[in-house]
């Protein structure tokens with residue numbers, strides 16, 4: 001039997017698990033590691049604890065063939081990959097910009113955990129989206145933990161897959177790879193070329209780190225433009241979606257769609273990594289972040305005003321249905337979701353029911369089926385353009401469609 005290359009992947013979440021399952025089906029022996037025992041047990045049964053199309057098939061076949069196991073501790077491997085969360089600190093703000101500070105504690109922890117298993121010649125990859133300088137910081141941590149970092153290869157390759165299309169994009173997307181030295185860049189690129197069909201583009205480690213932050217900031221700034229337009233148009237009584245479709249008939253204009261804000265673990269977080277390190281110089285990036293966050297609060301105020309008007313007209317308080325909780329259509333991911341934030345804010349004072357076809361329940365919220373919501377609510381607030389919301393039978397209801405799902 002062929003000697004398979006061993007890879008130890010730290011973090012069995014939305015990035016780590018699909019990567020593990022893909023590689024396990026591609027001649028790698030994968031040792032997946034997580035701190036979450038439920039995730040470990042689920043994966044070892046050949047099942048999945050997150051929603052992602054096709055992932056279940058990949059995990060089942062990888063576990064059944066013995067190429068993927070999930071564990072609490074790392075093990076010796078040829079390659080180590082770190083795919084743990086990079087949120088921001090909940091309780092600290094940057095003193096210059098009053099903005100969130102990146103939290104790389106999970107990376108530090110995972111790095112310390114792999115250190116005893118690292119051997120000369122190993123390749124250590126950081127896939128987590130990281131502030132510029134994190135890969136070198138990881139090398140410093142390994143050094144402090146006694147690893148001879150001149151004998152190993154250390155690189156960053158940011159992941160840029162789209163939830164909902166992860167299994168395809170892991171293979172098809174172009175990849176940017178930057179090592180702490182040229183040899184590390186080459187080794188890492190060589191590894192990615194074993195399964196990536198897109199181009200593997202080599203650069204410096206800092207450029208690789210900044211590439212991912214740039215991609216997400218670009219999206220954030222452009223969505224902020226659309227969200228700002230949507231609020232201006234509301235004041236001017238202009239249909240923002242008609243406006244955008246007309247403006248986009250210009251051959252060099254492509255305004256994005258407004259929504260109820262911006263969420264997710266990437267676009268609503270990563271631009272702060274640039275702001276945090278820019279000493280007040282990332283003005284546009286910072287303003288875009290604040291505009292997109294403000295959009296969600298603006299929606300809350302708009303809905304509250306609708307309910308007041310309803311009460312005046314009908315002599316009773318309305319039932320409000322918040323349609324969608326996820327941060328984008330057709331997924332179950334609630335991280336940094338503006339739809340969830342809006343629903344929780346409204347739920348504090350109003351009679352709120354919530355609909356999220358991709359999850360069963362959520363503490364503190366009354367989740368109902370979308371048909372029930374359409375029947376029983378007085379005001380329907382569409383927050384996420386889930387496919388289930390596209391052809392609903394809605395009769396005689398007030399509608400606030402923040403995501404353009406009704407007339408799409």
Ligand SMILES: NC(=O)c1ccc[n+]([C@@H]2O[C@H](COP(=O)([O-])OP(=O)(O)OC[C@H]3O[C@@H](n4cnc5c(N)ncnc54)[C@H](O)[C@@H]3O)[C@@H](O)[C@H]2O)c1
Nearest residue numbers: 011012013014015034035036083084086109110128129159
């Ligand atoms: N989800 C995406 O679409 C996406 C896309 C591109 C990049 N990223 C980036 O990839 C990274 C991982 O994101 P994700 O969505 O997979 O996160 P996730 O929360 O889904 O998964 C991370 C996993 O790491 C585990 N973990 C935490 N600390 C650990 C440790 N010390 N050792 C082992 N496991 C540990 C957690 O229990 C969790 O299961 C983040 O930096 C994120 O910004 C995510």
